[in-house]
Amino acid sequence: MILVRYVLKELIAPFLASLFGITFLFVVDFLVKILDNVLSKGLPASTVLEIFVLNLAWMLSLSIPMAVLVSCLMSFGRMSGDQEITAVKAAGVSPLSLIRPVFVVGMLLSVLLMLFNNWVLPEANHRSVELMNAVSRKKPHVFIDAGKLITQFPDVQLWVSRIDPSSGTLYGIQVFEQEFKGPPRIVYADSASMEYVDNGATLMFKLRSGETHVVDADDPSNYFRIRFFAQDLALKNVDDRLERRSRSYRSDREMPIEMMLDVVHDADARYDTALIEAKERRLSTLHELRQRITLDTIVPPGVKSPYTVDDTSKVRRSLSRIRMSEMSVLRTTERLYNRMETEKKRSAQYLVEIHKKFSTSAACLVFILIGAPLGIMARKGGIGTGIIYSLAFFVIFWVCLIGGENLADRLIISPELAMWAPNIIIGAFGIFITIAMIRDRFSGDSKFFRAIRMVGHLFTFITKRFG
Known part of the structure; x- marks a missing residue:
């Protein structure tokens, strides 16, 4: 019992550290992609914080299984490197006795993560979408981005080729206004500026040097092309209040x-x-x-x-x-x-989403099945070893998961096989190295571990080079 408490205690600090580090990477990526535009548009700090908290749910659902693998590699690798595993073997205790309590804790963690993915994560995603829709109604220009078709405005679609980050001037404007009947009215402009009028109820675009193309709804043979030097485009009914509206539709x-x-x-x-x-x-x-x-x-x-x-x-x-x-x-x-x-x-x-909730939760057990024997046989600990070995298995798992999802959505393979194949592949490999650990067939300096380290270094280089 003392040995069990010791092993579990050794896992706590690496698990929390790796969980914080992996989640921090997700947060940084999220801040760069999403919150950069939101922060620059004058939203209150409480709204920005709520957006961050709601999106933290999906980050935790991904980072928890990863943290399990990293913590197992670090903890068991440190114990093996300090000859603690050797001392345990000399006392007649099998290394499986050290892995067994960790596996039990992993089962509990998998059940909790499955409940989290089923109850907390969908509701957080739903509220996040509702909040972003409310933000789009309050501050529609938050979502104006170069090279993307903007559909947040009522009855108007907008395309912007380039945005000046210092002045906020829009360049290469294309506006598609849908009338009640007939084809849309198309407006092209070289540049435009934006400002709110009517106490924030109207978003005014001041267009410069452009053309308006209109087709007569009653007689489609009549086509009008109107050139202008300056023209104002008013988008009314833009509510400056952050009004939440419930959505009955859920993805x-x-x-x-x-x-x-x-x-x-x-x-x-x-x-x-x-x-x-x-x-x-x-x-x-x-x-x-x-x-x-x-x-x-x-x-x-x-x-x-x-x-x-x-x-x-x-x-x-x-x-x-x-x-x-x-x-x-x-x-x-x-x-x-x-x-x-x-x-x-x-x-x-x-069905893919249903099985994904279970398979990603069960990944905690699969990663324990790999991380513990791999750390024992590697005979090295530390954050560097955990990251190098983990990268290879992370990429294999998520590539198989994403690829299987695409194949299942196209009806090439069944959803069950698509979502459980990563666990089956990595779990089979985990059983293999567990048997190898019991028989002492590999050491940390064997060709087997040199190949794993080489793959890990390759993924690290690719991540830094193209990430």
């Missing part, structure tokens, strides 16, 4: 398992309905074709060869009607099978 990342299962059952029911309709349509069409062929026989009754001109015309008309019926059958069948494929993809998409 797959905003749903718990119970809600996603309802969507899967609905998609399966729609698929079965389309399949039955396709079979019924095919049978009824074949029966109709059989009757039509019987009625519109190619050789009319009582007519002898050779055919007359009227007989030949009747044959051609009969064949044309049959051909049109066949084309109608093909189009109807194609639409039905497209419906079936759509529902199948919708079901697979939500």
Whole structure:
């Protein structure tokens, strides 16, 4: 029992340190990509903090399994390097006795992470989307970014080629205004500036040197091209208050398992309905074709060869009607099978998210199965060893996970196999090195560990070079 407490105590500090470090990297990346625009647009500090806290949920769901692997590598590597593992073996205690309590704690952590991914993470994602929508209504220019189509404005879409970071001037403006009927009105401008008027209720664009292209809704043949030197574009009904509006719609990342299962059952029911309709349509069409062929026989009754001109015309008309019926059958069948494929993809998409919640939670156990024996056999500890060895397994796990998700969404492989394949692959490797640890087949200076270190250094170089 003393040995168990000692091992668990040794894991606490590396786990917390690695959890903080990995989460910090996610935070920095998030700040660079998202909050840079938000902070520069004058939002209150409380709103910025709320955005950060809500997005911290998905960061923790990713960083916790990673921290488990790093902490196992560091702790068991340090104990092996200080000959503590050797002393334990000399006392007649198997290294598996040291891994067993860690595995039990990992099971508890996996269950807690699964509950977190099912209850906390979807709600945090949902509230984050609601908050960002509220921010877009309060400060729509927050989301104006160069090289992206901006759709946050009501009935208006905006494209900006370049933004001057010092003055905020927009260059290469394209505005698409959708009227109640007819094609949109398109405005091109070389540059533009923005300001709020009417106490923040209207966002005014001051366009410079451009053209307006308009098509007459009543007579599409009338096309107008109007050049201007200066023109104002007012976007009204921009609420300067941060008004929260609840959203009834939730994406797959905003749903718990119970809600996603309802969507899967609905998609399966729609698929079965389309399949039955396709079979019924095919049978009824074949029966109709059989009757039509019987009625519109190619050789009319009582007519002898050779055919007359009227007989030949009747044959051609009969064949044309049959051909049109066949084309109608093909189009109807194609639409039905497209419906079936759509529902199948919708079901697979939500099944992927369901299994992902379980597989990423179970990754804690898989990483313990790898980290503990790998640290014992490597006979080296420290943050450097943990990072080098961990990078290779992190990349393998997440590449398999993301690649499997794409394949499952395209119905190439099943969602179950796509989400559990990374755990199966790395878990099988973990069992292999655990058996090797028991038999003392590898050492820290073997070719096996030199290859792992080489792969880790390669991933480190790629991350620094292209990250």
